[in-house]
Structures are given as C-alpha cells and as structure tokens.
Amino acid sequence: MTDLCRTYYVSQKHGNDQNSGRSSAEPYASLFAINRLKLQPGDRILLENNSVFAGQFLQITDSGTKDLPIVISAYEDRTQAEQHPPVIAANGQGIWYQDYGCELDSPTHTRSGYVSSAVLLYDAEYVTLQDLELTNSGQDIIGERYSAPDKMNRTGVAVAARDKGVRSGITLRNLVIHDVNGNVYDKHMNNGGIYMTALKPIARNTEAARFRDVTVEGCYVDRVSRWGIAVGYTYAHAAFAGAELSEEAFLKYGHENVTIRDNYVKRSGGDAITVMYALRPVVEHNCSDSAAQEINDRIYQEPQKRGGKVAAAIWPWKCKDALFRFNEAADTRLNQDGMAYDADSGDGTVYEYNFSRQNEGGCVMFCLEEAIHSRFCNNVSFDDLSGTISPAQNPDALLSHNRYYVRKGIPFVRKNMDGGTYTQKADEIILLEEEER
Structure with missing residues (x-):
C-alpha cells in the first residue's frame, strides 16, 4: 500500500x-x-x-x-x-441490466434482462471480495411467485466484463452466500450464488471481453437459484464451435488461469459448480451437496420457450484441458442429467481423485460428440444410482483405475444414456451389500 x-x-x-x-x-x-x-x-x-x-x-x-x-x-x-x-x-435491490449483445449458443437461452445483485463487479479488475455474508431473497417482493417465468434474475455476486477487454485479478474468498431467489429457468444470466459473464463490447476498438486470473475459494453457497458457482459464460461462444478447441481461440476470446477450490455448494437450484470457455482451469477440493433441487416438475413449471431442464453437480462447458481433482459430489437430484460429474463438449477434460456418493443420475457422463479426449481416472463412486456412467454419444473417453461400489440392480451404463465409445483399464466394480449403503 x-x-x-x-x-x-x-x-x-x-x-x-x-x-x-x-x-x-x-x-x-x-x-x-x-x-x-x-x-x-x-x-x-x-x-x-x-x-x-x-x-x-x-x-x-x-x-x-x-x-x-x-x-x-x-x-x-x-x-x-x-x-x-x-x-x-439485497432483497431484490442492486438492479442492473445484462445484455450479451447477441444470440447465445441456443435460442432457448435468455440473453438479456434486469438482474439484482448483492455485489456487482462491472468491468472491474484486480478486486478482492472476502469475509462477507450475502443474501438476495425475494420473500419481501409483493406478488412475486417463486417459479414465475418472468421473475427477475438474482445473484449473490455478479461479475461482468464488457468494454475493457480482458479483466484480470478477480478474487472471491471466504464468502457465505445463501437464499438467493433468482429465476428458476435462466441458465446463463447472472443468476445464482456466484456468476461471471463476458458480454459483447459496445465500445469501439475494444478487444474481446474475457477474464484472466480468477480465483473463487473457500466460499459456502446454499439455497440459490439457479447456479451455485459459474465462471464464465461468454457472448463469444461462436469462437468455440466444433470438438477440437484451439488454444489460440482461448487466448483471444476465452478465460485463462481460472481456479475454483475449497468451496461448498449446498442445495443449489440447478448445477453446483461449472467452469466455461476456459483454458486449463483447475477445479479442486470442492463439495457439491444436494444439487438440482429445482429441476423437477414441482418447481420447474413454466419455462415457456426456454430449454435446459437439466443439471449436474461439478462440470465444465467448452473448456480445453480442464482439470477436476479431489472434489466430492453427493445426492444430486434426479433429472435428465443428475450425475455428479460431466465432461461436456470440451477438449481434454480430466477427472482424477474425485469421490461421488448417491447421486441419483449416476457418477459421470461423457456428453455428446464434442466431448473429446476425456479421461476419468482414480476416482471412487459409492452407491450412485440410475447407472454409474453415461457415455452419451461421446467418441473416446478413457476410464482408468476407478473403483465403483454399486448396489444390486443398478446398471453400469445408464439406460438411454449410451451410444458413446469408452475404454476401461484396471477399473474395479464392487457389489454393495444392503447393510453397507
């Protein structure tokens, strides 16, 4: 100083x-x-x-x-x-307007609207936020219905980049974030506990909006709609089309040096922890407990034209060489996904030394044709349900030296989630006795 x-x-x-x-x-x-x-x-x-x-x-x-x-x-x-x-x-205050400036990678995703955030970091960099408790409840908003389709998005912490190119040095540490009653349906608005997004610049002669040197650590997130922790969806999704993802695309449009560690996310409405459009992110020593609380017919009632009635616990989207290690995911609720881990449309995703327990959608999914070069090694699955793995049309997953504790009647491959190609080396499947569950 x-x-x-x-x-x-x-x-x-x-x-x-x-x-x-x-x-x-x-x-x-x-x-x-x-x-x-x-x-x-x-x-x-x-x-x-x-x-x-x-x-x-x-x-x-x-x-x-x-x-x-x-x-x-x-x-x-x-x-x-x-x-x-x-x-x-915040109680629904702290309102700002979010606009990606273009259509998102699916026309069913909401791209613009008003957002309420307890803390907003907008086009800021080298900011450390730590040792605070944040809430953003809607219980005092007269007439608001919890599952209303036009409900405002709410966030504990929102971080947005738009008109100043790469934004570096965002650190979120030791935050307690809970009871954030956002929109149940909007996946990629700033909506949930912690959400970071890159928006299309409107200023002239501006480099692509993106993030570098992001750290989210030691945070406790509980009862939030829709996401627990998400870093960071981008308007520049078109630069990451296809399965093979070039490092050059990330250095121009993606995020670099993203670390998410030592966080506990409990009872998230949808997904717990997701890193997106990042080059070699590290997600380690996190815990997801009871994710996907709202991805069900009881709460997810009026999506209108929105898609995305799916959620998993800890996973990447359109990342290159993402590393997930020493994480734990338990009791993810059943939906079309509902598994602990998901290598989703990324190049070179690695899961190693993770633990999963009683996730209703299984242990891990390798999701579709653009999930390439995925490796799942030295992990432990204990009593995961529906089916241990979901090789959903992926081309080349490697499963190596994992241990699966499976109750009688649970298939190794989840029904209707097959069709992909995977190789197993030195995996071990152990049948659980009833008294061991």
Missing part, C-alpha cells in the same frame, strides 16, 4: 453517511456512500462485523492493479464479543 491508498469504514450500527468514513471512529452508515466513491488502486472497503445492510448493495466499476488491488472485506465490531460477518441483504 502507499500513502495514496485509502480505507473506508462502514457500520450499519455505529455509522453516519455524513462522517468522513476514513476511520472506524467515523464510519459511513450505508453502502450507498461507497457506491458514490471513485475508488483507486489499493483502496480498501471494510464493513463492520455484526452489521446488516438490508435492501443495500455494492456496485463496483473501478479497478485496482496487480500490486494494489481494491479489497472489500470486514473489520471487527469492538462493542461485542461475538463476531458475525457483515451481511449484505
């Missing part, structure tokens, strides 16, 4: 927006005071523990640098012994 770096304090309990905000003795009272500031590299925004910022939000459009990131975090409440992370309870 330098003498030019500033620290701003905010306390819902002890602050006043007429204060200077520059010390814990004179904190601001609201996040509205922060949203009015022009932040500089190295600035810090500290929210007091035990504060609850109801109906408030943060919208950050400024950037730090690699050596001087903008940090948004917490500070101790010295008036109480018990410390609780500061809460930003």
Whole structure:
C-alpha cells in the first residue's frame, strides 16, 4: 500500500453517511456512500462485523492493479464479543441490466434482462471480495411467485466484463452466500450464488471481453437459484464451435488461469459448480451437496420457450484441458442429467481423485460428440444410482483405475444414456451389500 491508498469504514450500527468514513471512529452508515466513491488502486472497503445492510448493495466499476488491488472485506465490531460477518441483504435491490449483445449458443437461452445483485463487479479488475455474508431473497417482493417465468434474475455476486477487454485479478474468498431467489429457468444470466459473464463490447476498438486470473475459494453457497458457482459464460461462444478447441481461440476470446477450490455448494437450484470457455482451469477440493433441487416438475413449471431442464453437480462447458481433482459430489437430484460429474463438449477434460456418493443420475457422463479426449481416472463412486456412467454419444473417453461400489440392480451404463465409445483399464466394480449403503 502507499500513502495514496485509502480505507473506508462502514457500520450499519455505529455509522453516519455524513462522517468522513476514513476511520472506524467515523464510519459511513450505508453502502450507498461507497457506491458514490471513485475508488483507486489499493483502496480498501471494510464493513463492520455484526452489521446488516438490508435492501443495500455494492456496485463496483473501478479497478485496482496487480500490486494494489481494491479489497472489500470486514473489520471487527469492538462493542461485542461475538463476531458475525457483515451481511449484505439485497432483497431484490442492486438492479442492473445484462445484455450479451447477441444470440447465445441456443435460442432457448435468455440473453438479456434486469438482474439484482448483492455485489456487482462491472468491468472491474484486480478486486478482492472476502469475509462477507450475502443474501438476495425475494420473500419481501409483493406478488412475486417463486417459479414465475418472468421473475427477475438474482445473484449473490455478479461479475461482468464488457468494454475493457480482458479483466484480470478477480478474487472471491471466504464468502457465505445463501437464499438467493433468482429465476428458476435462466441458465446463463447472472443468476445464482456466484456468476461471471463476458458480454459483447459496445465500445469501439475494444478487444474481446474475457477474464484472466480468477480465483473463487473457500466460499459456502446454499439455497440459490439457479447456479451455485459459474465462471464464465461468454457472448463469444461462436469462437468455440466444433470438438477440437484451439488454444489460440482461448487466448483471444476465452478465460485463462481460472481456479475454483475449497468451496461448498449446498442445495443449489440447478448445477453446483461449472467452469466455461476456459483454458486449463483447475477445479479442486470442492463439495457439491444436494444439487438440482429445482429441476423437477414441482418447481420447474413454466419455462415457456426456454430449454435446459437439466443439471449436474461439478462440470465444465467448452473448456480445453480442464482439470477436476479431489472434489466430492453427493445426492444430486434426479433429472435428465443428475450425475455428479460431466465432461461436456470440451477438449481434454480430466477427472482424477474425485469421490461421488448417491447421486441419483449416476457418477459421470461423457456428453455428446464434442466431448473429446476425456479421461476419468482414480476416482471412487459409492452407491450412485440410475447407472454409474453415461457415455452419451461421446467418441473416446478413457476410464482408468476407478473403483465403483454399486448396489444390486443398478446398471453400469445408464439406460438411454449410451451410444458413446469408452475404454476401461484396471477399473474395479464392487457389489454393495444392503447393510453397507
């Protein structure tokens, strides 16, 4: 830090927006005071523990640098012994407009609309967000139905890139995000716990919007619609058509150096953790618990022309050489997918040393003709249901040195999810006795 770096304090309990905000003795009272500031590299925004910022939000459009990131975090409440992370309870506020600027890879996906986010980082870079609790419930919105097709998308944290080319250095760490009541149907809007997207630039002479050096770690995400954690869908999907994905396409249009680790996602409405359009992302030491809670006829009732009534736990989309290791996925709810892991339309996906347990759609799917060079090695599947694997029209998956504990009557290949080609080497299938389940 330098003498030019500033620290701003905010306390819902002890602050006043007429204060200077520059010390814990004179904190601001609201996040509205922060949203009015022009932040500089190295600035810090500290929210007091035990504060609850109801109906408030943060919208950050400024950037730090690699050596001087903008940090948004917490500070101790010295008036109480018990410390609780500061809460930003957006309650449907923090509204911004998202527009991909083009059709998405399927005409059934929503491409534009209003979004409510507890925290929005828009065209910002080198920002660290940590040690906060975020909610965005719709329970106080009069007349809103939970499964309404036109319901606004909501996010705990939304990150969007559009008009400044590559956005680097986004770190989301030790966040508690829960009760985000977004749109049940919109897969690729900023909709869920944490969602990052790249939108088509409207400024002239702008390089492609994309992300580099993204870290999401140590976050707890619970009861969110629709996604748990997603990084990061892009308007530039056309650059990734076909099965063989070139590194050059990612260096121009995709995301680089994405790490998602040590997160726990529980009771997500749809998918738990997904990395998209990324070159060599690493997804490790994460846990998905009871994903796909809303992908059923009871809740998913009015999709209209939207597609996508499918969800899995931890998986990539259109990535090259994605690495998934030391993850755990349990109790993913049954739907057309419903498995723990899914190598989906990517080139060189590797799953190694992962564990799955009682996922109602099985252990792993190799999804369709553009899922090439997939490897599934040294993993353990325990009592996964419906069928252990789903080789769905994929050309060349390798399964090696895995151990599958299977109850009687569960087929190795899931019914109606076959047709693909796979090779097994040194896999072991062990029949479970009833008392072992």
